[in-house]
Amino acid sequence: MIIGIIGLGLIGGSLAIDLRSLGHKILGVSRKQTTCEQAIARGIVDDASTDLKILSSAEVIFICTPIEAIAPTIQQLIPYISTDTILTDVGSVKKPIVDVVAGLWDNFIGGHPMAGTADSGLDAALSNLFVDRCWCITPTNNTQEIYLNILTNIITSVQAKIIFCQPQEHDQAVALISHLPVMISSSLIATCLAENDLNVLNLAKIIASSGFKDTSRVGGGNPELGLMMAKYNRQALLTSLYQYQEQLNAIVNIIETENWSKLNERLTMTNQGRTEFTICQQ
Amino acid sequence: MIIGIIGLGLIGGSLAIDLRSLGHKILGVSRKQTTCEQAIARGIVDDASTDLKILSSAEVIFICTPIEAIAPTIQQLIPYISTDTILTDVGSVKKPIVDVVAGLWDNFIGGHPMAGTADSGLDAALSNLFVDRCWCITPTNNTQEIYLNILTNIITSVQAKIIFCQPQEHDQAVALISHLPVMISSSLIATCLAENDLNVLNLAKIIASSGFKDTSRVGGGNPELGLMMAKYNRQALLTSLYQYQEQLNAIVNIIETENWSKLNERLTMTNQGRTEFTICQQ
Numbered sequence: 412m413i414i415g416i417i418g419l420g421l422i423g424g425s426l427a428i429d430l431r432s433l434g435h436k437i438l439g440v441s442r443k444q445t446t447c448e449q450a451i452a453r454g455i456v457d458d459a460s461t462d463l464k465i466l467s468s469a470e471v472i473f474i475c476t477p478i479e480a481i482a483p484t485i486q487q488l489i490p491y492i493s494t495d496t497i498l499t500d501v502g503s504v505k506k507p508i509v510d511v512v513a514g515l516w517d518n519f520i521g522g523h524p525m526a527g528t529a530d531s532g533l534d535a536a537l538s539n540l541f542v543d544r545c546w547c548i549t550p551t552n553n554t555q556e557i558y559l560n561i562l563t564n565i566i567t568s569v570q571a572k573i574i575f576c577q578p579q580e581h582d583q584a585v586a587l588i589s590h591l592p593v594m595i596s597s598s599l600i601a602t603c604l605a606e607n608d609l610n611v612l613n614l615a616k617i618i619a620s621s622g623f624k625d626t627s628r629v630g631g632g633n634p635e636l637g638l639m640m641a642k643y644n645r646q647a648l649l650t651s652l653y654q655y656q657e658q659l660n661a662i663v664n665i666i667e668t669e670n671w672s673k674l675n676e677r678l679t680m681t682n683q684g685r686t687e688f689t690i691c692q693q
Numbered sequence: 694m695i696i697g698i699i700g701l702g703l704i705g706g707s708l709a710i711d712l713r714s715l716g717h718k719i720l721g722v723s724r725k726q727t728t729c730e731q732a733i734a735r736g737i738v739d740d741a742s743t744d745l746k747i748l749s750s751a752e753v754i755f756i757c758t759p760i761e762a763i764a765p766t767i768q769q770l771i772p773y774i775s776t777d778t779i780l781t782d783v784g785s786v787k788k789p790i791v792d793v794v795a796g797l798w799d800n801f802i803g804g805h806p807m808a809g810t811a812d813s814g815l816d817a818a819l820s821n822l823f824v825d826r827c828w829c830i831t832p833t834n835n836t837q838e839i840y841l842n843i844l845t846n847i848i849t850s851v852q853a854k855i856i857f858c859q860p861q862e863h864d865q866a867v868a869l870i871s872h873l874p875v876m877i878s879s880s881l882i883a884t885c886l887a888e889n890d891l892n893v894l895n896l897a898k899i900i901a902s903s904g905f906k907d908t909s910r911v912g913g914g915n916p917e918l919g920l921m922m923a924k925y926n927r928q929a930l931l932t933s934l935y936q937y938q939e940q941l942n943a944i945v946n947i948i949e950t951e952n953w954s955k956l957n958e959r960l961t962m963t964n965q966g967r968t969e970f971t972i973c974q975q
Contacts, residue, residue, distance in 0.1 A: 525902050545900045576896055584896040587885050592908040594948075595877055598940040600963040603869050603970075605936065614858055614866040618827045619970040620807050625907040626874040631967030634960035641948050641956055652945050654887065658880040659941070663934050666876075666923050674923055678916035681882040685913030688885075688901040 413438065414565070415469030417484055419450050419459070422501050422524065423475030424536025427455045429569040432538065438465050446533055455536065467491045471565060474500040478643050482511045489516065497558050503585060504643040505549050505578035513551065520562055521549040521578060523585075524571060531633070539570070546571035549578045579647075586647035588688075590640040591655060594648070596630025597637065599623075695720065696847070697751030699766055701732050701741070704783050704806065705757030706818025709737045711851040714820065720747050728815055737818065749773045753847060755804075756782040760925045764793045771798065779840045785867060786925040787831050787860035795833065802844055803831040803860060805867075806853060813915070821852070828853035831860045861929075868929035870970075872922040873937060876930070878912025879919065881905075 414430055416423045417440040427450070431437045439459035441447050447459035458465065466472055466488065474481050481500050488498075498519045502508050509521045526544040546566050550559050563573055576584075606612040641648055665674045685691050696712055698705045699722040709732070713719045721732050721741035729741035740747065748754055748770065756763050763782050770780075780801045784790050791803045808826040828848050832841050845855055858866075885905075888894040923930055947956050967973050 525900050527902075545902075547900065574896070574899060577892075580890070580892050580896055583888075583890065583893045584900060587888060587893070588897045588901040588905040591884070592881060592904050594944050595881060595941065596908055597960055597963040598937060598944055599874060599877060600967050601940040601944075601959065602873070602933065602937045604962070604966045605940065606865075606869060608862070608865065610859075610862050611865045611869070614856070614862055615870045616970050617856060618807050618829065618866060619870040619972045620827075621972065622874050622911045623870040623970060624972045625910050626878055627967050627970070627973070628907050629904045631964050631973065634957055634964050637960045638953060638957050642951075642953060645948060645951070649945070649948060651884065652941075652948070655880060655884045656938075656941065656945070658883040658887065659877065659934075659938065662876055662880055662883075663931070663938070666927060666931060666934070669924075669927070671920060671924060675916055675920050677883065678879055678919040680886070681879040681912050682914065682916050684886045685882050685909050688898050688905060688909070690901045690903065690906045691909065691913065 412436070412470050412561075412565075413468050415440065415466040415472035416456070416475060417463070417466070417472065417488075418475035418477075418480075419446050419455070419533050419536075420475060421527065421531050421533075421535045422540075423473065424450070424455055424533045425526075425538070425540035426473060426475065426569065428536060428538045429541065430565070431455065431457070433568055438469055440465060441533075449533055455533070463488050464491050469496060471497045471499070471561065474498065478502045478504060478508070478639050481508055482515070485512055485515050485519070494518070495558075497562055499562055502643075503589070503640070505547070505581045507643055509549055509551070509578045513553070517553060518555070518558055520554055520559060522562075522566070523547040523581065524566075526571075541566075541569040541571040544571050545574050547574045547576055547581050549576060549581060582644050582647045583650070586644055586651045590644055590648045591651040593629045593632065593637045593640060594652060595655060596627055598630070600627050600630050694718070694752050694843075694847075695750050697722070697748040697754035698738070698757060699745070699748075699754065699770075700757035700759075700762075701728050701737070701815050701818075702757060703809065703813050703815075703817045704822075705755065706732070706737055706815045707808075707820070707822035708755060708757065708783075708851065710818060710820045711823065712847070713737065713739070715850055720751055722747060723815075731815055737815070745770050746773050751778060753779040753781070753843060756780065760784045760786055760790070760921050763790050764797070767794055767797050767801070776800070777840075779844055781844055784925075785871070785922070787829070787863045789925055791831055791833070791860045795835070799835060800837070800840055802836055802841060804844075804848070805829040805863065806848075808853075823848075823851045823853040826853050827856050829856045829858055829863050831858060831863060864926050864929045865932070868926055868933045872926055872930045873933040875911045875914065875919045875922060876934060877937060878909055880912070882909050882912050 419441045437456045439456035450456045524546040701723045719738045721738035732738045781804045806828040
């Protein structure tokens with residue numbers, strides 16, 4: 412097939428590498444001419460351009476730009492493509508995108524691959540990034556089965572596991588397991604840094620061990636990603652933050668009242684409950 | 694030297710392995726006869742017993758029991774040892790222990806090696822557990838230099854890095870970087886498990902990725918450890934929990950009011966601030 416990829420970063424670049432190696436013709440679009448040239452030189456794409464016109468022959472187009480650029484990109488793309496072109500995205504939030512794009516293009520199917528590394532950009536792109544990773548797909552009642560099949564076949568071919576879900580359910584689940592952790596982890600770092608007693612703060616910096624390292628990792632990550640989560644998934648994130656505040660208040664109250672049997676019950680519940688999350692069984 | 698070790702678990706057992714390989718005579722004490730027999734059979738100790746009397750010739754004794762057993766153990770030990778015997782412990786809380794034990798034994802120096810694995814018990818004991826790990830030591834004004842030198846030489850010989858600190862500063866620092874993370878991580882798991890919408894909960898369990906795995910790790914750990922932290926470091930933990938609640942309220946307010954420049958500033962601050970913690974530079 413002829414497959415277009417807009418945004419040649421970690422996700423777009425990695426997808427291009429896998430799909431081209433499977434025999435598809437890959438056409439890339441990047442804002443930067445140098446990225447287009449690098450992608451061609453490294454054999455990641457068959458051809459690339461800063462102009463969306465290059466995608467006029469594409470049968471399926473993956474929009475791998477940052478969230479805020481997805482809808483504007485589709486608007487600019489429409490004049491160049493035929494009505495049976497399948498559009499999909501890889502944004503980490505689905506309802507705000509699906510709501511807007513549904514009015515722009517009938518043949519749009521929202522998507523979100525649960526894959527990534529700490530690095531970004533075309534230099535970070537690598538083969539087999541999606542193997543055994545979940546890839547959420549949010550078809551609507553208007554989605555035609557023939558187009559859905561084409562998209563799921565492509566995603567399955569890079570060995571991702573397809574998860575069908577509603578946009579709103581996706582956004583609530585992602586708020587809980589991805590966006591909430593960033594905010595509570597960032598707040599941990601902020602709490603330590605705000606320590607008034609400099610002897611305590613300096614000691615904390617020296618003796619912090621793997622528990623602090625793991626719990627603070629996502630809160631110490633790329634600020635732009637955290638900002639996008641909060642902007643585009645604001646309501647679901649706030650809902651999960653309010654639920655989290657309740658749980659935190661409960662554990663503070665248990666420790667204040669020295670209700671040790673209740674604390675033991677609660678820590679046992681979270682010790683066992685964590686194993687219900689697929690990733691934690693690995 | 695003749696070194697006694699009470700409690701042949703992960704820490705006591707690992708310490709015995711290293712010190713015996715350095716040529717010291719190691720006498721072990723465990724509550725269980727089978728553990729004593731295993732420690733002798735595996736060559737971890739020279740001799741072992743369930744009776745504290747075996748330690749009458751020891752020059753230095755490491756008390757590696759759970760926190761609540763440290764003071765009672767010292768009380769039982771006193772009839773068998775001479776006044777120049779150095780006693781130390783490896784408890785993760787220092788002020789409550791140092792306060793009580795100071796009245797029992799002049800020659801006690803509190804300690805806390807920042808080492809551990811997910812496993813426990815003598816089977817988990819291994820050599821070189823303390824290499825490059827911090828080992829906090831809390832001498833008091835009454836501590837005699839000659840005894841302090843003996844203890845620090847032993848700790849340095851297992852290649853740990855000695856950090857001198859006040860018991861109270863130690864407990865506040867440990868509350869921030871070790872005990873607080875357990876409570877906020879446990880509250881994350883509790884928040885997810887309390888999700889009412891079963892579709893969202895089941896989706897969350899399937900699509901959770903490395904961010905959730907890392908942030909939930911210590912909250913999904915051994916419930917007994919969390920319980921001990923809260924019981925024996927209650928006041929310092931509560932102080933850090935109140936400070937954390939303030940930081941969390943601040944970020945919730947920023948997201949509620951859509952103050953994106955402030956959120957960017959905050960996430961940038963925690964992104965950069967995290968690198969000031971030694972472990973996060975590795």
